[in-house]
Amino acid sequence: GQSLEQPSEVTAVEGAIVQINCTYQTSGFYGLSWYQQHDGGAPTFLSYNGLDGLEETGRFSSFLSRSDSYGYLLLQELQMKDSASYFCAVRGDDKIIFGKGTRLHILP
């Protein structure tokens, strides 16, 4: 079967750094993506890792280790607007499988 595991909730302080982990088990692997979803909104694409290593986009970075079936999303200089749910997603075969999401709470 295919599965993705990520923590259900994470809490961090404004201005700090937080890491959201994702482990996966899929038949076939063609990349790991991250999405952000604010309450009431649709998910928006944040980042993609097709190869091992770190990808950086502004305050957000994403990492992938294919040998460990593991990735993470790193958010730096947290802002209150980063309060949202974050989903990891893995492309396998013809479709993308999503994790159940991590709710990020940010304290002032």
Next chain:
Amino acid sequence: SQTIHQWPATLVQPVGSPLSLECTVEGTSNPNLYWYRQAAGRGLQLLFYSIGIDQISSEVPQNLSASRPQDRQFILSSKKLLLSDSGFYLCAWNFQGTAYGYTFGSGTRLTVV
């Protein structure tokens, strides 16, 4: 550039009534198209995906169906809604043959009463 349109934004329907949600993509050809459902506070459940006209794969057996009558049009339907069909329905697309990410439509919030 590519855009995805999904409507309606909100819908309240009685149990047993039919459903039709529509999604269209502009600015690209032969996209992969997807329908997802998200229950309140939950993850994304893949319902249907399509790699071409009249090519639909169903992930979850239920009283919903999908159709793709045109290359860039994807429709989600039901003949008789159930209370359990309530949720946030999202259409998404990505390029054929790519592992790159999805672009989601703005979603339809369906409440079955």
